[in-house]
Amino acid sequence: MKNIPTVSAYRVFKNRKSILKNPLPFHNENFEKLGEIFQVKIGPSGLILFTRSPEHIKQILQKNHKKYHKSTLQTEDLAKYIGKGLLTSNGDHWRTHRRMVQPAFHKKKLEGLLGIMSDAIRDELKRIRPEVLEDIHPLMGDLAFQVVAQSLFSRNDIKEDMAELKRITETNQQMLIKEMRQPYLGWWFKLNGAIAHHLKLSKEARNLLDKIIEERITSGVEKDDLLDMLLKARYEDGTAMSRDQLIDEVLILFTAGHETTANALSFTLFLLAKNPKVQEKAFQSVSGIDLENQNHLENISALAYIKQCVEEGMRLYPPAYYIDRMNIEEDQLGEHHIPKDTMILLAVYELHRDKNFWEQPEVFEPERFNPKNKKDFSNYYYPFGAGPRMCVGNNFAMYEMILVVAEILKKYRVQTNVEEIEIDPLISLRPKEVPLEFIQR
16 A cells, blocks of 8 residues: 555654544544545554545445455454444354344334333433533433433333443443553553453443343343343344343443434534524424324424434534444555555544535534435435444434434523534544533523
């Protein structure tokens, strides 16, 4: 890949403090200076390829997806903390379990969960303190976590267990970020016991989930929630998932399901607060809808403008701001020959803000996603990934976010006193703080 511009290991080391805090400005500087594709040297022989080219991204995720696997960032580094589930596996293991898990997230199945989801949302939103300016990201985090917990377990008596599970997953995420951004300190993390400590926390989380699952099986009660669907899932030979595999999948649902949704909601609410005219239009779209009736799917269909607001929020702040892949066969990206086993990071954040594909890309404009505009953004818009490995819970997440925004706007006008949010890119793109004030309507 000698014809691809290269960022030296020296530059990476020189900028290590700013990269550890937030790597996006460093990557943006490289894209603006070097073009749509560049490579970064890490250590004496390591290389990571970065691209924001829509042609490259489409080829990797869709056209030539069979040549690409999830990279070791997920299949090894993340997997050691949350197991080998859909998010962290490749090949036959991934295909088998995708077939088993996907039916639980079909729209008809989700329709049965919307009541549980709606009740959990309404319960968590009772914690809003009107006319108090405060960071709403923790509230969105708790809300999204409880929605996953209720949709999985249909229980109100495990909030302490769920709070502990949330604490462990977030603590382990912080450790993983250190490992990913400071690979040169890997030896030290092992020597000082940091990795061992976090692996112990992961074991505690698994034991907690094992207890809840055992209680469900012992009770013999069927609740038609996500846990029931996973317990009933069968391999082709008719056998069920092992307990360890079931825990892996549940951990993935918690880790991927609550974090990304909480972040997207926080960013979207901030953008609505900064754009009063858009917020008023969104309020008008929900003001005549009875959100407390049981016609949840009809309500969601009627909330088209709320959906556009969420979609535009995820364009500006995509939860999966980078998508990682490693090619298991050599490939050709445009004029560039890519050797086998190259780690590639797809810069979704950069593509979503690229002025070559979006008019006024920095502007929050939900009308972009109005179907009447007849603009096809599918080649430039990847909030849930694309291809066979597109997020299995994308409909679940969209339903949840539409309902949350609708519930809030129907009761409150949101406002803020800050111009910009400082972002904190971890496993997903999250805000450091989102100070909002809710004014009762």
